[in-house]
Amino acid sequence: MPTLLLRFPGGRYHATPWGSHVNEGLIEWPPSPWRVVRALLATGYTKLGWTSDRPPPDAQALMEKLAATLPRYRLPPAVGTHSRHYMPVGTLDKGRERTTLVFDTWAQIASGGIAITWDIALADGERQLLSGLAENLGYLGRSESWVDGTIIDAETALPDGTDARPCDGAIDHRPGWEQVSLLAPMAAPAYSSWRETVVADELRKLGIETGKARRSKEEQRKLEAIRDAYPADLIACLQVETEWLRALGWSQPPGSQRVLYWRRVDVLEAGAPVPRRTRRASEPVESILLSIATASGNSHALPAVTRTLPQAELLHRAVVAHASQSPRHSRVITGRAADGAPLKERHQHAHVLPLDLDLDGHLDHVLIWAPAGLDGDAQDAVRAVRRTFTKGGTGPLRVAMAALGALSNLTSLRHPFGNSMAGLLGGAEGSPVWRSATPFVAPRFLKKRGGNSLPGQIRAELEARGLPPVTHIEVLDQRDPSMARFRHFVRVRRHGPAPCVDQGWALELRFAEPIRGPLVLGYGSHYGLGMFRAG
Numbered sequence: 371m372p373t374l375l376l377r378f379p380g381g382r383y384h385a386t387p388w389g390s391h392v393n394e395g396l397i398e399w400p401p402s403p404w405r406v407v408r409a410l411l412a413t414g415y416t417k418l419g420w421t422s423d424r425p426p427p428d429a430q431a432l433m434e435k436l437a438a439t440l441p442r443y444r445l446p447p448a449v450g451t452h453s454r455h456y457m458p459v460g461t462l463d464k465g466r467e468r469t470t471l472v473f474d475t476w477a478q479i480a481s482g483g484i485a486i487t488w489d490i491a492l493a494d495g496e497r498q499l500l501s502g503l504a505e506n507l508g509y510l511g512r513s514e515s516w517v518d519g520t521i522i523d524a525e526t527a528l529p530d531g532t533d534a535r536p537c538d539g540a541i542d543h544r545p546g547w548e549q550v551s552l553l554a555p556m557a558a559p560a561y562s563s564w565r566e567t568v569v570a571d572e573l574r575k576l577g578i579e580t581g582k583a584r585r586s587k588e589e590q591r592k593l594e595a596i597r598d599a600y601p602a603d604l605i606a607c608l609q610v611e612t613e614w615l616r617a618l619g620w621s622q623p624p625g626s627q628r629v630l631y632w633r634r635v636d637v638l639e640a641g642a643p644v645p646r647r648t649r650r651a652s653e654p655v656e657s658i659l660l661s662i663a664t665a666s667g668n669s670h671a672l673p674a675v676t677r678t679l680p681q682a683e684l685l686h687r688a689v690v691a692h693a694s695q696s697p698r699h700s701r702v703i704t705g706r707a708a709d710g711a712p713l714k715e716r717h718q719h720a721h722v723l724p725l726d727l728d729l730d731g732h733l734d735h736v737l738i739w740a741p742a743g744l745d746g747d748a749q750d751a752v753r754a755v756r757r758t759f760t761k762g763g764t765g766p767l768r769v770a771m772a773a774l775g776a777l778s779n780l781t782s783l784r785h786p787f788g789n790s791m792a793g794l795l796g797g798a799e800g801s802p803v804w805r806s807a808t809p810f811v812a813p814r815f816l817k818k819r820g821g822n823s824l825p826g827q828i829r830a831e832l833e834a835r836g837l838p839p840v841t842h843i844e845v846l847d848q849r850d851p852s853m854a855r856f857r858h859f860v861r862v863r864r865h866g867p868a869p870c871v872d873q874g875w876a877l878e879l880r881f882a883e884p885i886r887g888p889l890v891l892g893y894g895s896h897y898g899l900g901m902f903r904a905g
Contacts, residue, residue, distance in 0.1 A: 372492055373528070374406070374504055377483035377518045383448070384476040385511030388553040388622065395475045397450055399638055400443040400534045401510055403554040404626055406486060407436050409510050410503045411608055417506035423609075430605050432496045437555035437604060439488050440629060443534040446482035450475065450638040476514075477638060482529035485522075497521065534633040547632050553622070554629045558604040561625045565600045572596045600624055654743030658752050659773040659780060660685075660736045665765050672732040672767070673724075673760045676858045678808055682722040682897035683865055685736055685758045685769070689722075693751035700747045702740050705896070716834050718742035721896045723888065727783075727790040731855075735772065735787070737780075737794075739888060749774070777888075793903045800884030801904035806846065809856050809874025810900040811893040816871055824875065831891040831900075842880035850876075861899065869893040878905060 385398040385405065398405065414420045414429055425433065456469035492500065504519035537549060556564070573580055573596060578589055585593065599618050601607045607625025615623060622628075664671045673681050693700040699708040705719040706712055713719060720740040724733040738744065738752055757766040773780055778798070780791040794807075812827050820826055825843050832840060848856050853876045862868050870893075879889075879902065892900035 371487060371489055371524045372497060372500055373485050373487040373522050373524070373526070374500075375483050375485050375520050375522050375529070376507070376510060378479045378516065379518055380514065380516045381479050382476045383479060383484075383511055383515045384474070385515065386475070387551075388626075392475070393471075393473045395452055395473050397475055397477050397638060398511070398552070399448070399450075399477055399550075400445055400484065400552070400631070400633070401486075402552040403437075403441055403629075404623070405511065405553070406441070407433060407555055408608055409507060410436070410500075411605075413503045413507050417508075418502060424605060428495055428499060432492070432499055433608065434558040434604060435490050435492065435496070436488055437608075438557040439490050440536040440554055442487045442489070442536070443631075444485035444487075444528045444531045445534055445633070445637055446479050446484065446529060446531045448477040448479045448638055451478050452476070482531055483518075485528045485531075532634045532637055534631050534637070537630040537632055546635055548635045549630045550633055551628050552631055553626050555604060555608060556625050556627050561604045561607065565602075565624075569596055569600055652746035652749055654745045655749065655774055656743060656776050657737060657739040657774075657780065658744060658749065658771065660738065660752070660755075661770050661772040662734060662736060662758065662767045663770075664763070664767060669728070669730065669732060669734065671763065672734055673763075675724075675726045675731055675733055675808075676855055677761065677860055678724045678733065678898035678901075679860045679862075679894050680864060681724045681733055681758070681760065682736070683863060684760070685724075685755070686720075686722045686897065687865065688755045688758055689720075689738075689751050692754040693747065696747050696750065698747050700745075700751060702742055702744060702748045703751055715742070717896075719896075720744065720748065721888070721890060723890065723898045723901060725790070725794070727787040729786065729790065736769075737888070739777065794901075795887040796885065796889075796904040800886040802881045802884045803905040804879045804881075804885075804887075804889050804902035805905040806853075806856075806876045806878075806901075807903045808899050808901040809859050809861060810877050810891060811861050811869045811874055812871050813893045814870055828877070828879070828891060831895075835891075837885060837889075838881055838883060840879050841882050842878075844878040844880075846876035846878055848876050859899070861894070863894060863897070874899075877902075 383397075383399075383401075385401060386392050387396050387398040388402065388404070390396045411425065411433060414425055420426065420429070424430070452473050452475040455472050455474060457472045459468050459470050461468050501521045504521050507517055507519040509515045510517050570580065573593065576592055578593055601610060601624055604625045607623060610623060662672065689703055693703045701707060701713060702719050718741050720738055723737040723739065725735045725737055726733055727735050740748070744752070753771060755769050758769055759766050773783070777795055781788050781795060781798075783791060796804075810828075812824060813831070814822050814827060816827070817823050821830060824845070828843060829839060832838070846853055848854070856874055856876050859874055861872055861874050887902070887904065889902040890896075890898075890900050891902070894900065
């Protein structure tokens, strides 16, 4: 009872069911027995050196055995997803190449593989041949569906997943299950019997006698045409090409049959792909640096630095959305416990800090930094984000990971990014002087004196973050050209509480000893407000 185990190194399985157009967005899941047998047959010609127009006798016997039995499947967890492409059609329209919209649909397979089991007995030579075919199988379905195939014993445990099995004509309705039609080869004797009947019927309609010793040229031509339209045996049916089917008007390959399989209705999940689980627990990292870009690559179309707060909120919502797909709650991303309560450890969770590292007035990177460290779940959620939106843009911004690791390593980025990061971090030794890079917004109502005065709130913020007390606070004049854009910063969160006082301050802070950055204080400090640079 051989079992073919197919793993998908690329995590994708592309295949359209027979009789469906690619733009219908359907996925042949599980892979049809017809597709599997043809793939094994093709592998023999391409990888095992079969040079004749027919496989060797032992291979023919193996294929006929596989074709005579409908296999059972063990299907891994998978998500049905797609992309859309405008494919060139090779013609011009008003000087421009015409395109047509094509859907590319596939099953995203997170882990595991497909196990296909035939309830048949194989001789040693047949099993060895099947193993050779499985190990040389390069892909199944479209060429993007890379596979790593092997034959396993009946005693070997199958991977986790759900089963799909032939209906066998039995009424077996159960909640949560559905029938799906697949294409399967006929048994070789059944095809031969059917072919003999059909060919005889066609000849009878044309008045051609089968046992006639001598024929006219016209009769001989018609006889050969009918016989050519029906391949001689099942192996010949499995080897016909699409052009041959189209030329003769076959809507379904000869030697094939439609069969029904039972599968669970949720065997293909809908929605965004589930992030892949990290096979090995990732070590927490201090920070992740993301780059953002427009589809056109125009850096001047990136959001202005004055939109630091809303851009950080948008990206944070995207990261949280991906983190929510994990069964484990990510405290460091959400800043909340599993029951939704805010964390008692203040400011230890993730900061999303949009940055203008090339100093052109437009945001080009986002630093995600957490004093408590970004664990494996947080890293997976950040990696899953591919785009974020912006106000007034022609499309979403593309997001890509630029760096991951310790903050100190970010200063080694190429110029000018490394220098800008050094200014944000205070260099290797830290800095005693820090000046506002984004406006500081007081977290509480301002009073003239006491703990809720501007200096009092700044000192409280520093203490809450475990930083040394400040020795000097200077409010900078925002009429200075370098501070002119401070008044244009967005200072009110769209998806959070509004500040008690909608006013931004430009500050210079001095400390008795150098301190290391990033230094962010006040309202919206987890979203880029109140950010300082070493002065």
